[in-house]
Amino acid sequence: MTHIGRSFGGPGHIEATCPCDLAPCGLVDAGNVSDECDQHPTTAGKTMRTGHAAEDCPEMGRDVVVALAKVLRARQAIVDAACEEPEGFHSLALLDAIDDYGRAVSHLNAERIRNSKRLRDYTDDHMSDCNEAADEIDPEVIA
Ligand SMILES: [Zn+2]
Ligand SMILES: [Zn+2]
Known part of the structure; x- marks a missing residue:
């Protein structure tokens, strides 16, 4: 199959x-x-x-797809909640703002990994693995 x-x-x-x-x-x-x-x-x-x-x-x-589903559901919940507000409406700015929020959270978590003194002290060998992991969740910083 x-x-x-x-x-x-x-x-x-x-x-x-x-x-x-x-x-x-x-x-x-x-x-x-x-x-x-x-x-x-x-x-x-x-x-x-x-x-x-x-x-x-x-x-x-x-697991990545399941996590993605969770993000999409959380995102929809924000939109639904906004639409229940008397002046709430389905605006493109809201969608962009949520996506920015998601990227910011990923970036925050990636930076936590990249800047972890504990991980850095672990050994330089492992730090390059950790940085690669961070780049995976925060790809936009790779120029
Ligand atoms: Zn398969
Ligand atoms: Zn299907």
């Missing part, structure tokens, strides 16, 4: 938010799509942009 996804280069926000069970890689097993899903069943007629045979599954990445 094949693991499939609608984003380029791996699982993305569609896999994070659709009702299908996720394979260990965070993609969807083509033989196990949810009837509720309007993205992954062949009857939906949507383009799959990433995938691999189940036997080639890297079997990691599902």
Whole structure:
């Protein structure tokens, strides 16, 4: 069977938010799509942009997709709450502000890693691993 996804280069926000069970890689097993899903069943007629045979599954990445789903739900909760305010409305500025907030939180956490004296004292060898980990969650600082 094949693991499939609608984003380029791996699982993305569609896999994070659709009702299908996720394979260990965070993609969807083509033989196990949810009837509720309007993205992954062949009857939906949507383009799959990433995938691999189940036997080639890297079997990691599902946690990232689950975490992404959590961020998207939290983001929607902010929008929903704003819309309940008498003067609240669905504004693009609000969406940009939330995305900026998310990037700022990632950047904060990455900087905590990069600037940790405790990690730095651990050994320089490990510090380069830690910095690579920080770059992974905060890619915009890589020039
Ligand atoms: Zn799905
Ligand atoms: Zn897979």
